[in-house]
Every structure is written in structure tokens, then in C-alpha cells.
Amino acid sequence: MEDEKYSKELDVAVRVVHLACFLCQRVQEGLVSTNSDHVKSKDDDSPVTVADWSVQAMVSWMLSEYFGRQNVSIVAEEDVETLSKADSTDLLDAVVSTVNECLAEAPRFGLKRPDKTIGNSQVLEAISRCNSSGGPTGRHWALDPVDGTLGFVRGDQYAVALALIDNGRVVLGVLGCPNYPMRKEWLNIHHQHYRSMSKSLPSSHSWEEGCVMYASRGSDEAWMQPLIRGDEKFEWPNFAKLIRVSSIDDPALATFCEPVEKTNSNHSFTAGLAHSVGLRKQPLRVHSMVKYAAIARGDAEIYMKFARAGYKEKIWDHAAGVLIVQEAGGVVTDAGGRPLDFSKGVYLEGLDRGIIACSGDALHDKIIGAIFASWDSSNL
Numbered sequence: 001m002e003d004e005k006y007s008k009e010l011d012v013a014v015r016v017v018h019l020a021c022f023l024c025q026r027v028q029e030g031l032v033s034t035n036s037d038h039v040k041s042k043d044d045d046s047p048v049t050v051a052d053w054s055v056q057a058m059v060s061w062m063l064s065e066y067f068g069r070q071n072v073s074i075v076a077e078e079d080v081e082t083l084s085k086a087d088s089t090d091l092l093d094a095v096v097s098t099v100n101e102c103l104a105e106a107p108r109f110g111l112k113r114p115d116k117t118i119g120n121s122q123v124l125e126a127i128s129r130c131n132s133s134g135g136p137t138g139r140h141w142a143l144d145p146v147d148g149t150l151g152f153v154r155g156d157q158y159a160v161a162l163a164l165i166d167n168g169r170v171v172l173g174v175l176g177c178p179n180y181p182m183r184k185e186w187l188n189i190h191h192q193h194y195r196s197m198s199k200s201l202p203s204s205h206s207w208e209e210g211c212v213m214y215a216s217r218g219s220d221e222a223w224m225q226p227l228i229r230g231d232e233k234f235e236w237p238n239f240a241k242l243i244r245v246s247s248i249d250d251p252a253l254a255t256f257c258e259p260v261e262k263t264n265s266n267h268s269f270t271a272g273l274a275h276s277v278g279l280r281k282q283p284l285r286v287h288s289m290v291k292y293a294a295i296a297r298g299d300a301e302i303y304m305k306f307a308r309a310g311y312k313e314k315i316w317d318h319a320a321g322v323l324i325v326q327e328a329g330g331v332v333t334d335a336g337g338r339p340l341d342f343s344k345g346v347y348l349e350g351l352d353r354g355i356i357a358c359s360g361d362a363l364h365d366k367i368i369g370a371i372f373a374s375w376d377s378s379n380l
């Protein structure tokens with residue numbers, strides 16, 4: 001079985017993503033409560049934080065430890081340019097201490113910890129080692145240390161995404177969603193709002209559930225584990241629950257998700273498509289690959305993303321989520337109905353206009369048909 005071939009990789013990846021979620025939760029709490037200045041802007045004006053670099057460093061360190069540095073190729077989002085600047089010493093110190101605090105907790109997740117503290121140069125090296133450009137042959141990990149960084153800094157939804165690509169095909173997908181809410185209706189509501197509400201609740205349970213999902217190619221199964229809270233006494237192995245896509249195929253009852261920011265996806269185009277296929281509900285606008293998570297868990301039926309012309313989608317923004325949705329019974333293609341191609345390097349080369357993920361063929365066919373029709377008429 002193909003899924004057994006990668007069982008060690010899956011086991012390590014799941015544990016590492018749990019540890020990464022733990023790290024992110026700590027950093028997010030600090031960011032939201034202290035308004036720390038450790039949020040930087042990248043060249044494209046998107047944010048990057050201590051958590052993005054720290055998760056990338058920690059995952060890189062762990063994968064090298066378990067599989068051997070020379071065997072591990074990682075394609076990931078962040079680089080060390082900002083961190084290496086002379087005026088970034090505070091930022092680098094914050095990353096190094098976050099990585100070390102996180103690694104110190106590794107045994108609680110059944111992972112090894114380093115014998116001694118990791119220094120600045122080792123952290124920088126771990127981050128910059130993730131500069132593989134992937135490609136059609138060999139094994140490559142695709143890592144988005146924090147997906148939806150904008151959601152993360154807003155105290156809202158974000159994800160940690162790790163996938164393994166072997167000879168151009170995604171074979172493992174692991175997705176951590178630390179703020180996934182207890183009730184699907186709450187996906188639509190700003191997380192901080194619930195944080196403040198939950199403070200007044202008597203129970204120790206907060207509003208969010210949090211989960212790590214995973215799937216192996218060809219297994220026809222996707223799994224979900226509850227997140228382990230930092231303050232809980234923790235025992236590994238964590239239990240896993242099988243997840244499955246929704247069985248709703250009537251557009252009138254279906255929920256569709258899309259990015260929050262209209263600069264990331266054309267909201268008016270998707271509104272037109274939604275109308276033409278008979279979707280009635282308001283779109284569920286959620287940051288990050290949590291949208292794929294919602295489809296895989298059966299909390300929504302459709303995810304559409306149409307980036308502006310010229311924007312090239314990156315493999316780490318989709319690999320884990322796509323595999324999990326597919327193994328949970330869903331369908332994911334580009335807007336022309338073709339599968340996404342993870343074999344061409346960092347980008348999803350050849351992507352036709354946008355990405356459509358659905359819980360099943362019936363809804364998917366309708367959306368693809370509507371795209372075809374609207375494209376035809378717009379070209380008349």
C-alpha cells in the first residue's frame with residue numbers, strides 16, 4: 001500500500017505539525033495581547049512574524065534530525081533576508097528563543113529535543129535550508145509555516161501546512177488549524193470576538209476546538225486529531241477521528257468559502273458564479289487553508305479562489321489541503337477542470353485561472369460549467 005510506504009514520514013510530520021501549532025498559539029497569544037512589533041512587511045506588503053520563521057526553523061530542524069540533513073529537501077515560504085539584517089538582532093533573538101522554547105516541549109509530542117540550545121547561526125541555517133525548488137523527481141517537503149499570516153496577526157484563522165511530494169505527486173498532507181472553532185457557524189465570526197466572549201464563560205473550554213488533519217495518497221481516508229492545549233497534561237498518541245466531506249449536492253443548501261481579502265481572490269467573479277449555479281448562502285470568508293479543512297470535515301461544500309491575473313499560486317499554499325480534501329472524498333481542480341500540478345517547482349505552473357475544491361462531482365461539475373459559460377459570454 002502506498003500509504004504504508006510513508007508511514008514514518010507521516011508519523012513524524014503529524015507530531016511536528018502539532019508542535020508547530022503549539023508554538024503558533026503561544027506566539028499568537030503574545031501578539032494579540034501585547035501588540036508586539038515583531039510583525040514585518042514583505043516586499044509584496046504581506047505580513048511575516050516570529051511564528052513564520054520559528055515554525056520553519058523548527059520543522060526544518062526536526063525533518064533533518066529524523067531523515068538526515070542530506071536526504072531532506074524542503075520547499076518553504078520564508079527566507080532569512082530580513083532576519084539577517086544588522087538592525088534585526090531583536091527579531092532574530094525572538095525567533096531563536098521561540099524555537100528553543102518550542103523544541104524544549106518536543107518530548108511531550110513524542111519527538112526528540114536537541115541536547116543543547118540551538119544558536120542563532122543554526123536557526124538561520126535551518127530556515128535557509130528550506131530553499132529547495134522542488135520539481136518532478138525525488139522527494140520534496142512543501143511547508144507553509146504559517147498560512148494566512150494576516151489571519152494570524154488579526155488573532156483569527158490560520159494554518160500550518162506540511163506536505164510530502166514524491167516524483168511530482170503529493171503523497172502526504174498534514175494541516176494544523178489551531179483556531180478551528182467548535183461550531184462551524186463560528187468560522188464566519190472574528191476569532192477575537194469569541195476570545196473576549198469565552199473569557200466570561202464558566203467552563204475551562206474556550207470557543208475553539210483546534211485540530212490537526214492528515215491524509216496519505218490513495219488511502220481514501222482523511223483523519224483529524226484534536227489539538228493538545230499547552231496547559232494540558234499531554235499523552236501521546238493522540239486519538240484520531242475519520243473525517244469525510246459533506247454529502248450535500250444541492251447548491252441551494254451548499255456553503256462556499258473564499259479568501260477574506262479581495263486582493264487575493266476576485267469576490268465579484270465568484271459572486272456571479274455562485275448566483276448562476278444557485279448558491280444561496282453568503283460566502284464564508286476565512287483566512288488560510290482552513291478553507292480546505294472546512295471542506296474535508298464536511299463543514300462547507302465549495303472553495304473557490306481566483307487570484308488576479310499574473311499572480312502565481314505556490315505549492316505550499318495548496319499541497320496539504322488538496323490531498324486531504326481528495327482523500328476525504330472531495331474533488332480539486334483548476335478552473336478548467338484539470339488537476340493541480342505539483343511537479344513544476346515552487347509554483348502551480350499552468351494553472352487555469354483559479355482553484356475549485358468541492359465536496360463532490362455534482363457541485364464541481366456545476367461550478368466548472370458556470371465558469372465555462374461565463375468565460376464564453378465575457379469573450380463574446
Ligand SMILES: Nc1ncnc2c1ncn2[C@@H]1O[C@H](COP(=O)(O)OS(=O)(=O)O)[C@@H](OP(=O)(O)O)[C@H]1O
Pocket residue numbers: 044046077144146147148149150151258259260261262263264265286287288289307308311314317
Ligand atoms: N496577491 C495575492 N493573490 C493571491 N494570493 C495571494 C496574494 N498574496 C498572497 N497570497 C497568498 O494567499 C495566502 C493566503 O490566502 P488566503 O486564502 O488565506 O487569503 S486571505 O487572507 O483569506 O485573503 C497567502 O499565504 P501566507 O503568506 O502563507 O499567509 C499567500 O501565499
Ligand SMILES: [Mg+2]
Pocket residue numbers: 144146147148316317
Ligand atoms: Mg500561505
Ligand SMILES: [Mg+2]
Pocket residue numbers: 052077144145146147148149
Ligand atoms: Mg505562510
Ligand SMILES: [Mg+2]
Pocket residue numbers: 046047048077149
Ligand atoms: Mg506569507
